[in-house]
Amino acid sequence: MSQNGHQHTLVALVQDRPGVLTRVASMFRRRGYNIASLAVGKSEQLGLSRMTVVVNGDEDTVSQVTKQLDKLIEVIHVSNISNEETVVRELALIKVSSATANRGEIIQIVNLFRANIVDVGSQSMVIEITGEEDKIQALYNLLEPFGILEMLRTGRIAMVRGQSDGRVSDSIGIDLYGAGNGHGEIRAV
């Protein structure tokens, strides 16, 4: 899975403005960080989006990625939630080749995975599956012998369990800056 070190999941709250995604992507490219996936969509707050970024790298790299992300003006907050209790999901659409003869077998597999068939044609079916990446991969592996015509994946989205709003403090109990907020006030969280 990861090329060096581990996969880390970062969740960023960002302003929903033109160019934000470009800034994030440009920062990753420029600094040579390796994104495994990036998913973005509206958040519960008007004008703000939430981004889930999966990064490969060791602790130091991911700490840098987190700080570089947080440095972008339109990024309001970044949390590394890799060590938290989280709900992790990804959605995939898999179009599999299917003739009448093997349709039943495919339906059985789909049911086993609690996935859905969302389109059936004479020679193909589209299967929708939601879950963690390895579940999707497992379904993919089982469908592969039938012939996969196309697959689309959203990339991981992740949420910290419990009442947290997703903000995670670092080990010494202060936030990323370990500093005031520009007005001389200490911002311990």
Place this chain on the structure above:
Amino acid sequence: MEPTGPLTGAEIVCESLLKEGVDVLFGLPGGAVLPLYGALAKYPQLRHILVRHEQGASMAADGYARATGKVGVCVATSGPGATNLVTGIAGAMMDSVPMVAITGQVPRPAIGRDAFQETDVTGITLPITKHSYLVMDVADVAPAIKEAFHIARTGRPGPVLVDIPRDVLAADKTEFIWPEQVDLPGYNPPSFAHPALVSQAAELINQAEKPVIITGHGVLTSQASPELLEFAEKTQIPVVSTLLGISSFPTGHILDLGMAGMHGMAHAILAIDQADLLISLGMRFDDRVTGSLKDFAPNAKIVHVDIDPSELGKNKKADAAVAGDLKCVLQQLIPQVTPNVHIDWLRHIESLKGEHPPIQIRETEELLPQHVLRELSEATKGDSIIVTGVGQHQMWAAQFCAFQEPNTLITSGGHGSMGFEVPAAIGAKLGRPEKTVWSVAGDGGFQMTMCDLATAVENNIDVKFAILNNGSLGMVYQLQDLFFDKDYFATVYTGNPDFVKLAEAYGITGIRVNEQSQVADAIQQAMEVPGPVIIDFVVKEIDNVYPMIPSGQSAKQMLEESTPKRIDY
């Protein structure tokens, strides 16, 4: 005077600049930005300096900003105007200089259609700006400019680009509403550091037996020189400087060890090598400072203070990583550190100075660039502003010149731009008219931006241009000498102009110096002549810059010997 009645987008830009306290801007007009020029004509409070090339505008804005601590402003049109700003913007980003660049863009309906002089300048400058705006609505002009100045000057300073389409500049009259405050929920630069981290740093400082302070540009940008002096004197810790930290601590102070890095003082480099604690203030462990990172300060714990949290741990892991504004953090630290004499350590450093004497000039009849810089330092007594580009002349200026006051060495550090010295000196002089400003150039760099001599002449900007003319790209020549089998390819200039005649062509004084004995008089004469002057110091015998730690190596591989060479050009 508050504006009465509604304004065009361009007039709103001008009013916004006045609100931000702008008094001078550097630029060159073109089609897309013309509505702004139409408005500027009606705002004589905004002094527009017409450059000859937009690179000069961004570099002059940079020089102005470094000399004054204020935000430098440059203006260009779309397309080539905007792309010509790029080198100067990149330099401001690398050296954390507050700058606002305003560019005209093609009209909104033409964007994305590859219109004449359309360039995606916010895209091009994305990685070399702290932030940027493409203003698509006239109502957003004032907030964008207010935010741009706020972002440029606060936290770790940097350049912000504001791209405004022509039809937004020319937009129908709108009410000018200056926002009370900026709305930037994702931007909260730190000021005071967390007390727990400050205490951690203070503890390491109080325990150290062989501590060294290393200063960077952050000391200057946070105006922390008085606190640095107090801190160093209270703790009696010697101060080494990076190239961009020069002038944050007075040259010649008993605790001043001078510059570290690739061409730093041997005793400063060895002090870092042997230190048990390195207190890194507003510097970023740049490779030209550290060489091999793992061999840099190998015996030292690190206290790292920086306003940009992403610098902490980026290149070198710190034992105490403190995010905060240096001025604030030093104020927090000073009461917590105990006075200490470190007598054995300071004596040891004195003995290092004895074994590796600070920079000397070898005996020769020839005129060397080092003679010029030594005389310049003598003549200006550390009271002038010295502006350099990149290369040998820059290193010798850093080694030989004395600086007593913050921001008196202005140099292209991280980006290392040749040609910076000409426009940046023009900007610096406009910002600090009471100071003598010397543009110290090589003949290579000078020829990159000498078109802006016209800018100095036109506006009677009194910059003294000292060209250390060795008919070559000296630093590249040095690298070929040391590391490319003395294969001096493409580094010798055989077609240089006569710089004295060039001065005459611009209607200013030109002086040629061939002999050591003429140096002091020429410098004196240049300072007595009002207005810009060019001195062409003709250097025939060239040295390499020493000491030198070859790229990626450590104090152990420091070269100190010099062999003179002659260049025929």
